[in-house]
Amino acid sequence: MPDPTDTRRSTPPPHRSVLVILAAISVLPVTVHLPALPEIAAAYGTSFALVNLSIAGYAVATVTAEAVAGALSDRYGRRPVVLVSVTVFTLASLGCALAPTIGIFLAFRMSQAAIAACFSVAMVAIRETSHGGDAVRRIGFAGMGWALAPMLGTILGGTLDDLFGWRSIFFALAVIGGLVLLVSMRYMKESSxxxxxxxxxxxxxxxxxxxxxxxxxxxxxxxxxxxxLYVFLGGAPLAMDRHLDGSGVALGLYMAMVPGGFVLGSYLAGTLGTRMLRTRLLVLARTLTCSALLAGLVIAVTWDVHPLVLFASCAFVGVGNGLTTPVVNTAVMSEHEDLAGTALGLTAAISIGGGALASSLAGPALGDIDSTSGLLLLLLAPATLALVAAILAAVVDRPIARE
Incomplete structure (x- = not known):
């Protein structure tokens, strides 16, 4: 019988710092241009709604990129997919910076989504170069970079927009892409x-x-x-507007508690990944989120409370997701190791699609939300479904939970 492995990886595996960088840059473009959206609309003389397609359209393109890139990485290897995706991203960023019309800008903006492929490839490479629970730990620490990048992205984008104008944001992304490409060419070795x-x-x-x-x-x-998470992002500004007197600064600081919670959850996953069965860690993650939201709901119904109660409860949405992400990524890759990229790409696409669906279903109710208790009740619906799915995963995965 022929050996199912080949000599594709004849060099040492990719350095872990490169994989963290790839995970971080895969989400940096999501938020970096948000502070400049009004300026972009004014520059092209178009409506804010049209410019807002740079967010919604990018999300759709991301789903496609995640699903396709995973399958391509299984077929041709992890390294070629990374090099192609970073190259496309770099050229697309330059195209956004130089685009003369809104149509061309949006076309290049959609092309930037090619960088999303780097997340799946980085996670698969971590799995292929780890053993047992160590994969959960390493993916958890990589998730910290993935969570911090969007937070730092808005700061970077706002600063560049104020100092040099909105086009400088995309010139900066092109430079970052070029540097990551050089690093990847040198240090991104084949892991498959x-x-x-x-x-x-x-x-x-x-x-x-x-x-x-x-x-x-x-x-x-x-x-x-x-x-x-998506329901929170759409509902928190509406529910808290009257409590914060319309202060965008206060809202931004409070909402930062959720990505901060994700960083904490990722750190905990990195710490606990080798000590707990992944199914137990998953159920723990979803139980923490539901318990915190339920506690916040009880307090909000009983008393007219400070906004901090809502955001402290919702911080556990971030903590739960930070714990959940590495466990799920590891699990879906471990069942079909020869198709790890395809499986993870599909999971990423389902995750983004599920988030968008939940946000759409909650949309009508969010429009009428003006209270903390109403938003917490909406958040409990998908959070409870996630807990049920985690329990089912624990039942299904019981015979092989120690992989």
Whole structure:
């Protein structure tokens, strides 16, 4: 029988710092241009709603990039996908900076989503160069960079916009992309030892993954977790407007508690990843989120409380997601190790799609939200579904939870 492995990886595995950088840059473009949206609309003489497509359209393009890149990385290797995605991102960023019309700008903005592929590839590479619970730990620490990048992105974007104008943001992204490309060419070694080759049939592989109950329980848990976050992002500004007297600064500081919670959750995942079964860690994560939201709801219904109660409760949305993400990523990759990229790409796409669906379903109710208790009640719906999915994952995964 032929050996299922080949010599694709004849060099040392990629350095972990490179994988953290790839995870961080994969989400940096999501928020970096947000402070400049009004200036972009004014520069092109168009409506804010049209410019806002740079957010919604980018999310759709990200879903596609995640799903496609995962499959391509299984077929051709992790390194080529990284180099191509970073190259496309760099050129697209330059195109955004030089775009003469809003249509061309939006086209290049969608192309920037190619960088999302780096997240899946980085997670798969961590899995392929780790053993057992160490994968959860390393993915948890990489998740800290993934969470910090959007927070720092708004600061970077706002600063560049104030000093040099909005186009400087995309010139800066092009420079960052170029530097990451040089680092990747030098240090991003191939981590895959399997060769599916050009003859690999994608559709049978897809059916094999989608037929797995284990894949669906973990993926739906992640989708509902993201849905909780998306509902919070859409509802918190509306629910807290009268409590904060319309202060954008105060709202921004309070909302930063959630990504801060994600960083804490990622750190805890990195610390506990080798000490706890991943299914127990997943149920713990979702229980923490539901318990905090329920406690906040009880307090909000009983007393007219300070906004800090809402945001302290919602910080556990971040903590729970920070714990959930590395567990889910590790689990979906471990069942089909020869299709790890495809499985993770599909999970990422389902997660983003689930978040967008939850936000859409909650949209009508969010429009009428003007209280802390109302928002917490809405948040509990997807959070509870995530807990149910986590429990089902624990049941399905029980015989193999120590992989």
């Amino acid at each position: 030892t399997r060769s599916n080759g050009p003859g690999h049939d994608f559709l049978p592989a897809l059916r094999r993954i989608l037929a797995s109950p284990r894949f669906w329980t973990y993926s739906l848990c992640m989708a509902c977790s993201m849905g909780t």
